[in-house]
Amino acid sequence: MSDSEDDRPLVKAKSKDTISKAVDAAMDKQAPTNGHVAPGISMAMGPVEVMDVDQPTTNGSKRKSSMANGKTYKDESDSDDAPLTKKRKTKVLDSDDDDKPLKRVVKPPKVTAAQIGESDNDDIPLGEKLQQEKEMIEKRADKEAAALRRKDKVEEGKRKAKRQVESDDEDDVPLAKKKAPAKAKKVKKESDDEDDVPLKKKAPAKKATVKEEDTAAPAKKSGKAKVKKEEEQTAEDDAAEDEEEEYRWWEDPSKGDGTVKWTTLEHNGVIFPPEYQPLPKSVKMLYDGVPVTLHPEAEEIAHAFGSMLNSTHNVENPTFQKNFFGDFKEMLDKTGHATDKNGNKVKISKFEKCDFRPIFNYVDAERATKKALPNAEKKKLKAEKDEMEAPFMYCQWDGRKQKVGNFRVEPPGLFRGRGEHPKTGKWKKRVAPEQITINIGKDAMVPRPPGGHKWKEIKHDQEGTWLVMWQENINGAYKYVMLAANSDVKGQSDFKKFEKARELKKHIDRIRKDYHKELKSEQMAERQRATAVYLIDQFALRAGNEKGEDEADTVGCCSLKFEHVTLKPPETVIFDFLGKDSIRFYQEVKVDPQVFKNLKIFKRAPKTDGDEIFDRLTTSGLNKHLSNYMTGLTAKVFRTYNASWTMASLMKEMTPTGTIPEKVKAYNDANRKVAILCNHKRTVGVGHAAQMEKMEGKIDGLRYQQYRLKQQMLELDPKLKKKRGQAYFDLPEGIDDEWVKNHQEELVAEARDKIRKKFEKENEKLVADGEKEMKAKELEDRMEPADELEAKFKRENKKGGKIEAEGKGPTVDKLEAALEKLDTRIATLKTQSEDRESNKEVALGTSKINYIDPRLTVVFSKKFDVPIERFFSKTLRDKFEWAVKSVDEDWNF
Known part of the structure; x- marks a missing residue:
């Protein structure tokens, strides 16, 4: 997004360039401050039952194309909050004055003490307790940052002094005695280029010259000696393969420093979904009670809708129905609508008259038949599928075998989206080879497209980490085939993300000091920027990106509008807006009094609904400002830093003892605090009550x-x-x-x-x-x-x-011993039950996978002797292999 005002959308009202002392003084009278600058704290969080969903609007500019999962290509490794799977019901809010509390709002449940592993028997209110804890953690962060900068300064001074001494020594040596620098002896290690070349492609080593006096063996080797040599060679080959698998890229800081991501790249392209198989003649959609025959292209869309009748939160959604029927009708117009059993044309014009149950019944029966197949038949089908997919599962990246993430082109279907997406229900068209762009090495063999087709384009983009790309028709987003999460390239991306968060801890005190100072700046742009950084740092708000006209009205901090913020004196702010992936963000938070006053200034008349609060700030401008503190620093780094630093601080105070489930609960309690303090929430899962009942049944x-x-x-x-x-x-x-x-x-x-x-x-x-x-x-x-x-x-x-x-x-005695064993099992189940109940409204996975440095989890595992499998699944252990193998229990974030 451009920083110039010409690129910004037209708004009804805009803030003045400066803030007069009179305005400041007037706001002070309305919102008295207590002079205490405290970290922000969320007073309520969790699911809500009502919200005011704004109609899709635009700020007039484009944002980065996003992938189907709602992530941008560049941000894919920095996944954000998992989507809510439960549909939220909405009502209209009754609030004309945004400076008054919302009326008739069903607020989220307050966070309980049990949810963060605290005792309820405490005179200190939970909100105050969390605020005190967060304040202490931030004070420690300030001290740590100053100490780290002093240490860096001292080390840099030593390095300079050493270089000066070496330079002086060299100047003292007579020119005649100076020798050319000896060629550094190459020490073979895992990161050498030779190890990056597949074993079969390595040139055979030259035979060493054997001195005559060292030769004890006869000139011709016996058969046994030959066999032994072959066995040794085989062992060397196996060792080389093991070395290939154990390539520890995180110990080679030179890897991935440049912009060129690969030198050679070979792969086999993608697998396309099978062509649509028409329904049996006996299975027909009904229109106004009459079975009708559709053209295969129209029937495919009807089949997609009919097959998901069991997904009521989609098919009963009015937006989903409207979008589906719009695309369905467009295809019907194109293909001549339908015919009855006598061949008479039937024009389909009303959704209400369509009955898709015969299609659902057929599909459901097919699913049941497939599920009931004998295990042997299922294994056979899986083996056939695996054999067909095998050539596409791996690529050769700089001579190293790397697993490909998703090599299947998405099949056509009905777009579901996330949250309240305005395009939910639209038809995702089949992707043709002519839409596919292949990225591959110049000397590599280009994969063949399906017969009668050709690729859109062949590229050799060595700065890109994608293998295949195409553009889908719903949002015009680009879809990429990337390497798998456990590949070197993906691992390096995660590694860099967390290292960047570690680097931020050296500067966080200066950043916080500066933005607290600028909260009182006379310049409107500076005060808005400082307020935005405060909200991003304290409440984990996303910065907010630009979007197109046909995208949902999702916002972040920089794009908050008048109606998204409600002020409740003396210092409570209610945020209510559609965030990333159209998921509702609702938080009632207690802020620093100066921030409260600033928001009141930013919302002053004549501003009203639709006007931007931070109208003197852009996301790109904010990130440019942050980069002055640290190379590569952007707003999203704060989320990773705050989560990791908080977890690291809590872990230093932890001394969990007891059984493994009790230690796991101690870890989850700390993780839960991170999730609450960083505002990571989720709705209660649909199956949560049933799971709890099942667990209670086991205990009984x-x-x-x-x-x-x-x-x-x-x-x-x-x-x-x-x-x-x-x-x-x-x-x-x-x-x-x-x-x-x-x-x-x-x-x-x-x-x-x-x-x-x-x-x-x-x-x-x-x-x-x-x-x-x-x-x-x-x-x-x-x-x-x-x-x-x-x-x-x-x-x-x-x-x-x-x-x-x-x-x-x-x-x-034997029976009493059996009783004791059951006591242990019951205690374990109760611990797990309490843990699960406490986690029902807090997204622990979001924090643990995306924001808490995985090395901290590994440290906990090693320090307290808890198997890493209790925290990371097989997929996550592969994804975070670099973390599991790179640290011991003494590592610090």
């Missing part, structure tokens, strides 16, 4: 097992009843006779299901090996243990719940 099941063990103890030693009291042997609280009966039925059904699945699996293996299947009689015989379990429960219930001791040689 273990408590029932304990009850059974106690009854067995009582059967072995009836005197225990008097010693330990009746209450010890009663049914646990919350469990009654009806629950016991239902649980027993579930245990029997579970036992039968387990036996049946094992039987079916063994039969599949027999068939795969060409042998006969076992007969149904075998399954009946195998059901005997489940039948015995059912009979045992019936006997116990007839005897009034009396339970006989089970197992070989049961004793009271």
Whole structure:
């Protein structure tokens, strides 16, 4: 975006260049300050049920093309908050005066003490407690920044002094005695260029000249010696392959410094989706109750809508319906609409008369059939698919084998978008080879396009990290095929992102000092800029990018409009707007009094709805200003820095002990604080209640097992009843006779299901090996243990719940030992249950994956002896291999 005012959109009102002392004084009277400059804190967060969704507007300029996942190509490695999957309902807000609190707004739930791992029994309000903690963390950051700069200054002084001494020594040596510098001896290491060349392409080493006196072996080697040499060569080849896999690029700082990303690049292009297969003649869409035949191109769009009738939050969305039917009707107009069974033309003009249920029923049956396929058949289909995709899964990047991220061209379908996207439901057209641009090495063989087609263009862009590119029709965005997350190039991108955040910690004190000073500047542009940096630093607001006319009215800090900010004296601000990916950002925050006053100035009359608050500021101008403090510093680096620094500070105070689940909970408690302080939130998942109920059911099941063990103890030693009291042997609280009966039925059904699945699996293996299947009689015989379990429960219930001791040689001591084991399992499940409940409205994954330096998680894992698998899945361990292998427990952010 240009910084010039000519490039800016027309607005109804604009702030003056300067702020007069009279205006400042008037605002002071309206919003008294307490003189305390404290870090901002969010007072409420989480999902909301109402919002005022603005109609799509434009600020008159374009923003970077974005990918389907809502990221820009350049920002892909810096993923932001995961999208909310649950549709939000909206109502109209009743607020004419933006300086008054919103009326009839269902506010997000307040963050509870339990959500951040704190005790509720505390006289200090939670908001104040969080603010105090954040303030202490920021003070430590200021001290750390100053100390780091002093250290850098001292080290730079030493380096200069050393260079001066070396220069003086060289000047003292007579010219005749000066020698040409000796050629540095090359030490072979993993980062040498030779190791970047595939083993098969390496030139064979020249045979070394053997001195005669060192030769002990005969001129002709025996057969055994030849075999041994071949074995040694094979071992060397294996070692070289291992070395290739263990290439530790993060230990070679020279890699990736230049703009040229690769020298040689070879790949096989992309896989296109299969052509559309028309529905069987017996499956028809109904129009006004009449089955109709559609042209295949129109039927494909109807098929896409019909197949997703189970996704009600999409197909029942009026915007989705309108956009779908608009594109569907356009295709119908192009292909001649439809015909009935007699061949008569049927013009489809009303969405309400369309019935897609026959299509859904067919697709649903196909899904069920596919799901019910024997495992052997599923494995066979998967093997065929893997074989077909194998040539596309890897590329050769500077001679190194690298995994490709997504080599499949997106199939046509209905665009869903994220949040309240205005184009949801539109038809994503099939991508043709003529739309595809290939990026490949000049000397590499260009992959062949499908028969009868040709590529749009062949490029040799060595500064680009993409392999294939095309433009989709919905938003005109460019889609890229990139390397996989665990590739060297992607890893280097993440590494640089977190290193940049680490560099920011050296300058954060100066930045904060400057923007707090400029909050009172007489220049409107400076005061707006300082206020924006404060909001970005304290509340993790995104800077906000430009967008086109046909894009959703999503905003960030720099593009906030009058109606997005509500001021509630004395120092509370309510933000309510559509953020990235059209996801609602709602925060009620307590700000520094000077910031509150500034926002009031920025909203002064004659400004009204639609006018920009930061009308003297642009995102590019803000980032240009930030780059004066540190090369490459942009607004988004603050999110990464604040999350990582906060986590690092919290970890220094942590001394988790106990079981692994308890240590994991301690980590999650710290992660949760980071998510709350950095305003990372999510809606409660649709399945959360069911998951919690299932977990509670597991705990009750273990408590029932304990009850059974106690009854067995009582059967072995009836005197225990008097010693330990009746209450010890009663049914646990919350469990009654009806629950016991239902649980027993579930245990029997579970036992039968387990036996049946094992039987079916063994039969599949027999068939795969060409042998006969076992007969149904075998399954009946195998059901005997489940039948015995059912009979045992019936006997116990007839005897009034009396339970006989089970197992070989049961004793009271053995049963008590089993009780203790169950206690441990119950405690573990309760810890996990509390952890999950606390996490329901906080996006821990967003913080952990995208903003907290993964090396901090590795440090926690190593320091407190918790398997890294408890924090990172296999995919994330591959993505963050550089972090897992590059630090020990003493590493500091």
